[in-house]
Structures are given as C-alpha cells and as structure tokens.
Amino acid sequence: MNKVAIVTGAGSGLGQSTAVRLAEEGVNIVAVDVDQEGGQNTVEMVEKLGQEALFIKADVSKPEEVKKYVDQTVEHFGTIDYFFNNAGISGNGNYFLDNSVEDIEKVVGINLLGALYGVRYVADVMVKNGKGAIVNTASSAGVIGQDSVVTYSATKHGIVGLTKSIVAEYGKDGLRANAIAPGPTETPMVKDFFDANPEMKENAEKGIPQRRLGTPEEVAELVTFLLTSKAEYVNGEVIRIDGGFTNTK
Numbered sequence: 001m002n003k004v005a006i007v008t009g010a011g012s013g014l015g016q017s018t019a020v021r022l023a024e025e026g027v028n029i030v031a032v033d034v035d036q037e038g039g040q041n042t043v044e045m046v047e048k049l050g051q052e053a054l055f056i057k058a059d060v061s062k063p064e065e066v067k068k069y070v071d072q073t074v075e076h077f078g079t080i081d082y083f084f085n086n087a088g089i090s091g092n093g094n095y096f097l098d099n100s101v102e103d104i105e106k107v108v109g110i111n112l113l114g115a116l117y118g119v120r121y122v123a124d125v126m127v128k129n130g131k132g133a134i135v136n137t138a139s140s141a142g143v144i145g146q147d148s149v150v151t152y153s154a155t156k157h158g159i160v161g162l163t164k165s166i167v168a169e170y171g172k173d174g175l176r177a178n179a180i181a182p183g184p185t186e187t188p189m190v191k192d193f194f195d196a197n198p199e200m201k202e203n204a205e206k207g208i209p210q211r212r213l214g215t216p217e218e219v220a221e222l223v224t225f226l227l228t229s230k231a232e233y234v235n236g237e238v239i240r241i242d243g244g245f246t247n248t249k
C-alpha cells in the first residue's frame with residue numbers, strides 16, 4: 001500500500017518540491033493550499049509520476065478548514081502517514097513598530113496557529129494509528145534573531161517549541177516530529193524578490209558560508225528523509241539547512 005502524505009502550502013516552493021519528491025518515492029499526496037491553480041499544478045505533477053493526488057483548498061489559519069482537510073484525507077485515503085506542515089507567509093518586512101495589530105495577527109494566524117491546528121488534527125489520527133511522521137517548517141529566523149522579521153521569527157521559534165513538545169507528549173505513541181530550519185531558499189517568492197533586487201541577493205549570499213542560496217529540491221530531499229522510515233530514530237530535532245548561515249551567528 002502506498003503511503004499517504006498531507007502537504008500544506010503545496011501549491012508553490014518548498015511544498016510543491018516536497019510533494020513531487022515524495023511522489024517519486026511512491027507516496028500519494030494531499031495537496032493543501034489557498035491557491036487553487038498552484039495546488040492543481042502540484043496534483044498534475046504528482047499524477048505524472050504515477051501517484052494519486054488530491055487537491056484540497058483550505059486556509060490553514062481557520063481551524064474548521066484544517067479539520068476539513070484532515071477529515072477529507074482520511075475519508076479518501078483511509079489514513080495519514082506523513083504530514084509536511086509547511087504553509088507560511090513571510091510578513092511585510094517592516095520594522096516591528098511599523099506593524100499594525102492586524103499585520104501581527106495575520107502572520108501568527110497562518111504560521112503559528114495554522115501549524116498548531118494542523119498538528120492538533122493530524123496527530124490525533126496518527127496517535128490513534130500508533131504511527132506517523134510530521135515535519136514542521138521553521139526557518140533560520142526560528143533559531144536565531146533577525147531584524148525586520150520579528151513576528152515571523154516569533155512564529156518560527158514557536159514551531160520549534162511545538163515540534164519538541166509534541167514529541168515529549170506523544171513520542172511514546174509512535175509519533176515522530178521534526179522541524180526544518182531553511183535559510184534563504186530560491187523558491188519562486190524569494191527568486192522574484194532577488195531578481196528585482198540583485199544587490200540584496202549578493203548581500204544575502206555574502207552572509208552564507210557556502211555563498212549561495214538553497215534550492216527547493218535540497219529542502220525536499222531533507223524533508224523526504226525525515227518523513228520516511230530512513231529517519232525512524234530522529235525525533236524532536238530542528239535540522240538547519242542553510243549552507244552554514246546560522247552556524248556563523
């Protein structure tokens with residue numbers, strides 16, 4: 001029987017690359033996103049690889065929509081083996097005191113509450129099954145402090161706490177959860193930004209010991225390793241994938 005993975009933020013970037021990489025390993029995919037077109041593209045890419053895929057349009061910041069994508073996955077596939085809890089937004093890049101309450105709530109709602117709701121409903125299924133693996137997407141900003149991203153950084157530090165603590169509670173029930181902390185990675189969003197601001201790209205690369213950004217494919221490889229049985233005894237970890245960036249801070 002093929003394994004079943006839910007991937008949130010599957011319509012673009014790290015979510016899309018990981019959905020495709022998992023499909024190459026014979027995994028069926030539930031692609032969750034607010035972006036219908038991106039999500040459908042991912043479904044087509046997975047189907048081309050011969051796996052079954054389902055797009056579910058859901059906003060992860062709304063608990064009822066999170067419950068819906070979990071319920072629909074179980075109805076359709078009967079189980080959830082893997083969960084890439086990945087949907088997120090970067091925020092507006094302004095200094096913290098230039099953010100409104102609404103700006104703060106938006107980033108917290110998607111990045112932190114969305115991830116918490118996801119684990120709340122998915123882990124419920126996994127613990128009942130006595131097995132399951134989760135990868136939560138944190139960030140370099142989840143392991144070090146960085147300016148212009150205070151709210152984002154707070155949510156990503158929260159992802160780290162969620163990952164460690166859920167394992168403390170449910171590791172005994174067969175649940176594995178790890179977090180990834182990518183540095184700047186050339187997803188479409190980041191690529192468009194740096195294409196428009198080439199001097200900022202140069203600056204970013206100077207701060208990375210390997211002198212280049214990461215690729216979505218490199219991140220997808222790590223997530224696939226962490227989700228599958230190859231990483232069976234890796235639990236509650238935060239794995240940095242950043243070319244040495246945070247190591248130098």
Ligand SMILES: NC(=O)c1ccc[n+]([C@@H]2O[C@H](COP(=O)([O-])OP(=O)(O)OC[C@H]3O[C@@H](n4cnc5c(N)ncnc54)[C@H](O)[C@@H]3O)[C@@H](O)[C@H]2O)c1
Nearest residue numbers: 009011012013014033034035059060087088139184185187
């Ligand atoms: N790209 C980087 O440099 C980088 C670095 C560190 C961490 N991250 C994290 O990786 C994750 C993925 O980012 P990415 O670079 O692939 O970005 P991306 O913008 O390419 O993809 C994010 C996807 O999430 C979806 N999404 C946004 N809000 C949503 C919501 N409320 N409900 C459901 N889906 C929603 C978007 O539609 C999009 O398809 C995010 O959590 C981000 O914080 C990215």
